[in-house]
Amino acid sequence: MERLTASGRALFWIGLVVASASSVTLSVKFYFLFSTLISLALVSLMLARIARVPLQVKLSMSDRATCGGRLPVHLSLFNPARRAALDVALRLDTPSPQLRQSKIALSWLPGGTRLELAAELELLRRGHYAIGGVRQETHFPFGVWRDVLLHRQPRSLLVYPRFQPLADLDIPVGRLYQPGGIALSSKVGDSMEFLGTREFQPGDSIRDIHWKSWGRVGKPVVKEFQEEFFCRIALLLDTFVPPASGESFRGDFEASLSLAAAVADNLSHSEYIVDLFAAGPDLYTLQAGRNLAHLDNVLDVLACLEPCREPPFETVTPVLAEHLGNITTVILILLDWDQARERLVHLILDHGPAVKIVLVRETPASLDPAGAEDLLGEVTVLAPEDVERGVDRL
Known part of the structure; x- marks a missing residue:
């Protein structure tokens, strides 16, 4: 049927009706009409193959x-x-x-x-x-x-995912700063920043001698460095959609991915190192680095993510805890608010990073997130329509 055009399908059903009618009657007209339709189909098939010109x-x-x-x-x-x-x-x-x-x-x-x-x-x-x-x-x-x-x-x-760029993103800063700076983000070289010079001391590397200063002061002088520090931002996505919800939560899920893309786009224009975590059956991780080239890596993952139908939080929490020692701030984009998600936020805070929580949901959450704001900070609630229109500030 896929090879038949609309006219061909119409003739097929007409032929089926004619064949059914001819099986219960002796009228020659039905047999003649059925034979004509079959001949038309065979001639059309043969002439189409003969007329084919491979381009x-x-x-x-x-x-x-x-x-x-x-x-x-x-x-x-x-x-x-x-x-x-x-x-x-x-x-x-x-x-x-x-x-x-x-x-x-x-x-x-x-x-x-x-x-x-x-x-x-x-x-x-x-x-x-x-x-x-x-x-x-x-x-x-x-x-x-x-x-x-x-x-x-x-x-x-x-x-x-379709997204509207964020004009401003307020990022809370935790108490953890990571050494490494630009060198770690680019995966090359040492991450030491030159501060000045000082007198040579036993144990200093000859490689660090500053020859011009030695010639000027007449005694050995070495270069002094200080390790750079930077902020590492984790973008944690909630992909859990209960099986009973069917397709009703598809809009929430797609909106959360659009918001995640907007956040990643905003962070790509800054000096932050961005890591992506998706809480599914396993914890999907992407160390995206920084700058616009790494934004494509994040968007590649967001393009392929699908909802998780089994609660993943008990499984992914121990794995996530191993990464939190290297994270300054965690931006959580959640689809609901319940005890499992609240425990996840407490775990993150206990390890030192600051958190920014965004709840994307059309209907009221399982638990009211306002009750936890005194301990966990503000929870921003957005409807899918808000994300689709575009969020200027977050």
């Missing part, structure tokens, strides 16, 4: 895009045959209905012709999509049968 197709498209946008798709065509290709339609080979594509139709492509074409792919949902290549289709001659030739050019497409 040379080159696909060009980006491998990353943002949900809700339109992704440009470029196709380079060449007809290597002497005869023309008739009634040709081109579209990407993807089964997902979340990628709505504009189809390219050509009624006539002469032999030896080169053509550059452009189309658009409308991205309806975040996720990871596999594209098999380009489908070359023809409805020739009667428009009832779709002859298909697949040009295999596999592509992987990551659709990022």
Whole structure:
């Protein structure tokens, strides 16, 4: 049925009705009509295969895009045959209905012709999509049968969550500062900052001698350093969606990912080191580093995250505790507020980092977060609509 056009499917159902009628009657008209429909289908299939002209197709498209946008798709065509290709339609080979594509139709492509074409792919949902290549289709001659030739050019497409940039992000600072500075964030070199010089002392490295100062004062002088310190920010995502909720919490989950993308985007413009943690069946971690290049790594993870249907907090808490000694501040984006999540926040605070808590939820939480604000600090509550419109300050 996938190869039949709309007209072909209509003829199929008509043929089915005619076949049923001819089985209970001796009227020659029904047999004649049924035979005509079968002949039409067979002739259409054979002529479509005979008329097929394999084209040379080159696909060009980006491998990353943002949900809700339109992704440009470029196709380079060449007809290597002497005869023309008739009634040709081109579209990407993807089964997902979340990628709505504009189809390219050509009624006539002469032999030896080169053509550059452009189309658009409308991205309806975040996720990871596999594209098999380009489908070359023809409805020739009667428009009832779709002859298909697949040009295999596999592509992987990551659709990022849609987000509005944050104008301002207030980050509380914990009592932990981590040594390493820029060197740790870039994974190269030493992380020592030059402060000045002092007299040489037994045990100092000859490598640190400052030769110009020695020549000026007439005695050994060495360079003095101080280790740099920096703030490491953890972005902790709550992915637990109870099984009984079905798809009703899908909007909350998608909004939380959009907010996480906005926070990561804001942090990428600062000097913070950003780590991403996703609380699922296991604790998914990404040490993203800093700057805009690492933002793509965070968005890659957010594009592929799916809701967790089993409570993960008892499992991930011991693993998370091992990382907290290196964290200055934890930004938690939660989908609900209950005792398990409150215990998680207490664990983080006990290890030293400051916390910033954001609850993304359409309906009231299981427990009122206002009751814990005296101990844990302010809990910001946002509805999915607020995130979709854009949050200027957080």
